[in-house]
Amino acid sequence: MNTLTVGLQERTAALEELYRDLHEHPELSFQEERTAGVVAARIAAAGCEVTTGVGRTGVVGVLRNGTGPTVLLRADMDALPVREIEKVPYRSRVTATDPDGATVPVMHACGHDTHVTALVGAVEQLAAQRDAWSGTVLAVFQPAEEIGAGARAMLDDGFLERFPPFDVALGQHISSAPSGHLYVRPGVFMAAADSLRVTVFGRGGHGSSPQNTVDPIVIAAAIVLRLQTIVAREVAPTDVAVVSVGAIHAGNKENVIPATAELKLNIRTFDAGVRERVLGAVRRIVAAEAAAAGAPREPEIAPINDFPLLVNDPGAADRVRAAFAEEFGAAQVHEAARKPGSEDFGCFADAAGVPSVFWNFGGFDPALYPDGPAQAYLAVAAGHAPGNHSPEFVPTGTGPTLHRATAALLTAAAAWLAPRA
Amino acid sequence: MNTLTVGLQERTAALEELYRDLHEHPELSFQEERTAGVVAARIAAAGCEVTTGVGRTGVVGVLRNGTGPTVLLRADMDALPVREIEKVPYRSRVTATDPDGATVPVMHACGHDTHVTALVGAVEQLAAQRDAWSGTVLAVFQPAEEIGAGARAMLDDGFLERFPPFDVALGQHISSAPSGHLYVRPGVFMAAADSLRVTVFGRGGHGSSPQNTVDPIVIAAAIVLRLQTIVAREVAPTDVAVVSVGAIHAGNKENVIPATAELKLNIRTFDAGVRERVLGAVRRIVAAEAAAAGAPREPEIAPINDFPLLVNDPGAADRVRAAFAEEFGAAQVHEAARKPGSEDFGCFADAAGVPSVFWNFGGFDPALYPDGPAQAYLAVAAGHAPGNHSPEFVPTGTGPTLHRATAALLTAAAAWLAPRA
Amino acid sequence: MNTLTVGLQERTAALEELYRDLHEHPELSFQEERTAGVVAARIAAAGCEVTTGVGRTGVVGVLRNGTGPTVLLRADMDALPVREIEKVPYRSRVTATDPDGATVPVMHACGHDTHVTALVGAVEQLAAQRDAWSGTVLAVFQPAEEIGAGARAMLDDGFLERFPPFDVALGQHISSAPSGHLYVRPGVFMAAADSLRVTVFGRGGHGSSPQNTVDPIVIAAAIVLRLQTIVAREVAPTDVAVVSVGAIHAGNKENVIPATAELKLNIRTFDAGVRERVLGAVRRIVAAEAAAAGAPREPEIAPINDFPLLVNDPGAADRVRAAFAEEFGAAQVHEAARKPGSEDFGCFADAAGVPSVFWNFGGFDPALYPDGPAQAYLAVAAGHAPGNHSPEFVPTGTGPTLHRATAALLTAAAAWLAPRA
């Protein structure tokens, strides 16, 4: 057994407490003030040199421990505008003001609270086990992953210049899979993503006189339905693409036909050619469906954010996988499937020109996954288990989940850090 | 010339000032506190017995002037959640909290500010011309017409018991037509309206994993498009019906598929059988489009509000029309078309069992109506003139408009009030 | 009782036999060879001067009977490409080749067989009752009413020059209403109609490779749904318009995406402005929905046929109505509603500059109409009674129906023809 994980079990109750506190106090992208404060205090107490406000709300801890490689460990901190269902006593009742000025509920519906907790735990454990390793650990608590902006904000804020150069970047994400199981994949792992805001212009008027209006809600509905044809008709069946409309908003009153409607789109692809075709089809459909209604003005399409492809370095991924298999047993380690989700974790290693590895860990009761850990997605599909971003995405068995996530960070880090003689 | 209107011209500048103040300070339904205050002060000063808070924010003024008939004159006070375009210096910059807790812009996009101003002007003129008539005038400033609730609220608050019985109810509405012109119609004038809130239930999740969700935005879009078939396929071409979706709201974030979507519908009909068929078709379509997606739960359909048919008493309507023609010249008085808009004005007379007449007056520059006053709607259809509820519905030529609207109330009232010998 | 109808009852069995023969042998527009032959033989036997081949397959009979007015009586002869359901022993099993070369079933689904029978019966009765009237009767058996081409074809073939000038044109149509009842209306009675053929161009290919095609079936489906918004959103609720897609055809094989799709549209309006707006919206939607798919070529829109408005002369309509009421009792005669169906009957009188009247007669068991004869359409709406063009439109109680239809022609004609002294 990896000596870095020795004694980790005794830390788990305290980590669970931290996790529940974070879960109850989620914060939107670039609003992670409270989370950053909690994190900074904990890792400073553990002996890190701490810098806050990196890329607006990011926190960086440097734990120096003699000569040897430098390993970057990264956790993302932000939550989502989702209303949590009532399932656990520490559920979120938080609301916040989103960038559009709307009051929205907030929930850790993507489980970044477990990422933060595990990285705090790993830092504390590394500090407690200084005798067992040598080198430097860069603990990166990143803001605003959900909008694909946090990693770039930290890099734009001088990250590479202000902190020690690193040899590898490691990160992880909770997924809807059984607690204790880990999923690694060499090569392309997660999709490129493009988010767009579409504003449709009609002509407002009284709900009883549609003939004097151009109804933007009908245009928006026609766009939503016609966008379905992109994946169904324009992308080769063996290529991968997703076009989701995540938000639609128009009108305040039932008897007033509004003048505009707004859609928010999210597009996922694994290939540059497919991405171009899909983006072109979105533009074509949006313009034509407005023209079909005789809209007085062509819709506006503006970018909200974008994510690059996430690619794991094959050699580094194999090293992580082997370390996991040795530490946790091969039955708990699986080849991850390519995922249409997106991540900006890769930006750090890309900017530095070093390898990086990103993996998933399970966070739910194994009984939810009757088809086994490798087919976890079947359980989500069948509605047996919640998926990321669902209002039900509240990990169960948080003790074992957090313990394994922390141990995974330590085990992967140990594959690079020099052992003490 | 009707002696009641003598000297009205000198009052017009003051009425315009009142109008601009009201226009700049619009208030949502049942929030007409400031408007009620302004009105109460003005008509009290004119000599009315004033009661406020009738049906929450309504105001009733009683102007007694000896024996004779009692005439009810009614103006509605509320505005709409519409963002006014920048066209006049006294435009609204007001926002308010709507019943759903959302912050919305507010605008007098239906012109109730002109109704209030004209009725204040008529009361002041009647008070100034006490020598010219005899009887009683009930000036009713009603809240919450836009949601079909204000007239009922006043009646539920004891209106018939608390105020003098009346012989006729008279009311008017500004329309997109040339200033100075008046429109009267015997019989069925405006539609029955039913507003419904439809909540669609899907299953939320990550925007990159649609297969684990039931996308409520796709269901909502399919409902919007399929609702178009009701008027196009299920209502006889010679019957009249309108089905408008005035609002659609779902989701906060582009990469999260939300769990629910909400639609607000408004339905207009002139016939009970047609109304039943349309409402049945709405229910059928909403349920089936959710079933098409395999929704985990049938949508909920809840009433928001409803309006009865507005029917003018034929004899009383003829009396008003004749009075208008005599006072203003036949070229300025037109047979109104049946309108798919709705009104709760009729509730007062219906409850009292007396006749009522409702008419329209024009509020815009005649140059906007090249096809003549009788085809005013063609100008709206062609986009030359704004229609009610449009963010551009700001009357022009407010002096002549307000003068004629005030004179119309006085002229119609004079057709009932006993002239002084 | 009108002396022209004396003895008509004894003729009814023979007319029923004629009717059943015609019903069993329906013919498409401009293919009415057999029908024309049967008709020509019968009316020649009755003493008419008969001309066949007028406007391709039309038949004109002239029955001269001394001085006096000339009355044109018109029946249309063609049937429809509808497959008759099995309901009566004399049902049609006929197929024919339509103008596109397709083999189609044929059925008298619009009841023109009853029109032909009634006019043959009226001619035979007029011939038998020569003592009772004086003047001339022009019996016009018109082809191709269903495609709006037969009346024009007869006029283009010199109708006005070749046959005696007439003082009035009278015609009738069976409707879904109780046998024995008649429906007349002064003024605008039936709609203008425009039929269009829309050809959508995509790019064909293998059903498994949609990304290499432009799927014309998806375009056609999007057009069909979006066309619903014209009546629902672009026509004023109080105006009348119908946009129906009567045929859609694309593809032969399930795994081949075809290169084209074809739609046949039918549009009904009562007003020139509404007609222009609807036709413009059809063109706009068809072009835009093809553009939404990136179609390689804009769709083609070609006219199939068109019908003018049908307007009854008010004075002549009143004369017919009064004659009916006197002959059949006022309880059997009703004010017809304006109908969105179309007719080319009006072309004869329009071309001659004389008045015309067109009326409806009921053709079904009164028990099917529980809401009474005036609301016959409610029974169709409720599915209790078949509507014109339905595969179930087979008149019941053919004896009474044919008797009344024949008597109606005679009674209306008698209102013009000079009685013998």
Next chain:
Amino acid sequence: MNTLTVGLQERTAALEELYRDLHEHPELSFQEERTAGVVAARIAAAGCEVTTGVGRTGVVGVLRNGTGPTVLLRADMDALPVREIEKVPYRSRVTATDPDGATVPVMHACGHDTHVTALVGAVEQLAAQRDAWSGTVLAVFQPAEEIGAGARAMLDDGFLERFPPFDVALGQHISSAPSGHLYVRPGVFMAAADSLRVTVFGRGGHGSSPQNTVDPIVIAAAIVLRLQTIVAREVAPTDVAVVSVGAIHAGNKENVIPATAELKLNIRTFDAGVRERVLGAVRRIVAAEAAAAGAPREPEIAPINDFPLLVNDPGAADRVRAAFAEEFGAAQVHEAARKPGSEDFGCFADAAGVPSVFWNFGGFDPALYPDGPAQAYLAVAAGHAPGNHSPEFVPTGTGPTLHRATAALLTAAAAWLAPRA
């Protein structure tokens, strides 16, 4: 160089002539009478024992040549109901009666004419080169591949009992790729396919009275659009599925709303679970969209045909690939991508329990493929090259194409047949 291909070049002109004759005389599935006759005569002349009428119109030739393995070589013979564009002088002008009784154009739009030609050529070459090999060749000319019925029909007709047992089955298909290039893949190669006929039941009536009908064309259009959501929303982005509507038919006349509409669907999947989910979604959507319209009867869904997955034996595929590379050079041999098309070729080997290999050969001018032979599909996507089933799918450079296809059959066969000492 493989001795079996010696002298093949001189045969090419004759094979081109055969090809053009077949191309000009395409026949629908199970109607391949003429093709079977031509084939039987040619291979009998070459020395085969020939059996015709196997599985209705199939032809089997047995060429015995001493001891050694038996190799099954298969070509499919049927064409498609596609109207060929005018591109080559030997284009098809043929029409035929399809199983529904409709007259349809026929075209070798899938290139089975090249398959037949190459197999005839291979048989003739094998007969001419008897000295170079030893064993038995089973030449199978299969009918009705396009409807997934021919292979099963031959097996049901006693194929395994009536002909020699075989050691391997080999087959090939032309694809839109440069002439001369070959594409092989071990494992899953082509999709399972399910074709369905959907009959929608509405209520027919007059085009001017939609309120008395249930419009099946609107239902069908709604189904077509909603089916797009299956691949776009219900199938995981990394899974493969295709849902195509290949045919839609309803109505004969523009002003008659028909009573029914018919759709033909084709579904492709590579996984049993995905297949079940897609079929379930089709059933759900079809039923719900009819319910949305208040259809009087639920749609009927009936199978048209189905294809199993096509899986290449990995060892046998490697053997074919190696033989190709040696014979034609590695630059001309590529790893085929998994294809969503379908094939019933696999049925022969599956029934016999022996390995099989199926490959693709290119059939078009290399200039059409600027991105290189491995990305041939890009050229189809870009519209530079036609895809299978397109009305433009007429191979160019037929000489080199047929030569390489024939040589490929011989080369693959030689990898099993015992060489003569």
